[in-house]
Amino acid sequence: MNGTFWREKLRTGVTSPLHWVSMIVMRFFTSAFTTFVLFLSVTSCGFLKKEKVPPAPVSVPVTAPKTSSYTPRSLNAAPLRNPNVALSGAFQGGEASHSFGNRSKPYIAMTFDDGPHPVHTPRLLDMLKRRNIRATFYVIGHKVERYPHIIRRIVAEGHEIGNHTWKHDNLTKLSNAQIIADLQRSTNAIAKVTGVRPRTMRPPYGALYGAQRQMVYNRLGMPSILWDVDPQDWKRPGPSVVSSRIVNGTKPGSIVLAHDLHGPTVDAMPAALDGLLRKGHQFVTVSQLLAQKGQ
Numbered sequence: 001m002n003g004t005f006w007r008e009k010l011r012t013g014v015t016s017p018l019h020w021v022s023m024i025v026m027r028f029f030t031s032a033f034t035t036f037v038l039f040l041s042v043t044s045c046g047f048l049k050k051e052k053v054p055p056a057p058v059s060v061p062v063t064a065p066k067t068s069s070y071t072p073r074s075l076n077a078a079p080l081r082n083p084n085v086a087l088s089g090a091f092q093g094g095e096a097s098h099s100f101g102n103r104s105k106p107y108i109a110m111t112f113d114d115g116p117h118p119v120h121t122p123r124l125l126d127m128l129k130r131r132n133i134r135a136t137f138y139v140i141g142h143k144v145e146r147y148p149h150i151i152r153r154i155v156a157e158g159h160e161i162g163n164h165t166w167k168h169d170n171l172t173k174l175s176n177a178q179i180i181a182d183l184q185r186s187t188n189a190i191a192k193v194t195g196v197r198p199r200t201m202r203p204p205y206g207a208l209y210g211a212q213r214q215m216v217y218n219r220l221g222m223p224s225i226l227w228d229v230d231p232q233d234w235k236r237p238g239p240s241v242v243s244s245r246i247v248n249g250t251k252p253g254s255i256v257l258a259h260d261l262h263g264p265t266v267d268a269m270p271a272a273l274d275g276l277l278r279k280g281h282q283f284v285t286v287s288q289l290l291a292q293k294g295q
């Protein structure tokens with residue numbers, strides 16, 4: 001058309017009105033057609049995109065018993081901030097040993113001894129993490145070297161590490177120099193693996209004379225941590241007995257003794273921890289519990 005138009009224009013020197021009209025009409029239809037094609041392609045893309053959007057997930061309501069002060073959380077829900085993270089762990093000196101904390105505050109400390117264990121300790125860490133609970137692990141030095149990844153996980157998840165000697169000797173049978181060397185060897189192993197140094201120690205079997213506790217405290221600044229709740233879990237009375245002894249025996253300020261070395265003890269923990277939460281206890285580490293003691 002354009003060729004014909006320009007040939008006509010060159011031949012005659014003028015453009016006839018008919019040509020002008022036909023040109024305008026043709027260009028109008030051409031641009032209208034282009035616009036229509038563009039519109040079709042854009043809208044079809046929009047429809048395709050819309051079809052690819054997945055349906056909205058169906059939310060399932062979480063029900064909790066109304067009599068309970070503890071409300072279990074959905075695993076899909078946003079994690080709550082641990083209310084105890086902000087509590088100071090900077091305890092003041094004075095006492096060489098402790099069996100419990102402040103009786104007038106709601107805080108308690110769960111302690112787990114003789115680990116880490118390659119299977120039971122990670123299992124326990126999962127249970128604590130699910131409930132947003134911090135605990136204290138009194139680990140054995142030579143096992144720290146054997147399972148460094150578990151020790152690192154304990155620290156990374158906000159728990160406290162305590163010193164439970166190098167190989168679980170009865171310290172009452174050692175000289176002062178041997179006791180100090182043993183505890184320092186464990187402390188160095190823990191610090192090398194995790195970058196943190198334990199601030200408290202627990203004598204194996206709870207066996208340490210008063211004079212020895214004072215000596216350890218004077219030399220290393222580490223109080224001896226005993227307990228006021230002992231479920232005797234190492235005798236393996238069964239998970240339900242262990243959990244009920246812990247729940248019934250714990251009161252404000254308690255330090256609870258348990259062993260992550262034993263599978264049945266870890267089996268007892270879901271019921272024990274949930275029972276303690278229902279009673280309104282709040283979990284802190286041993287250092288935090290001691291820091292609350294003078295307040």
Ligand code: NI
Pocket residue numbers: 113114164168204205
């Ligand atoms: Ni022990």
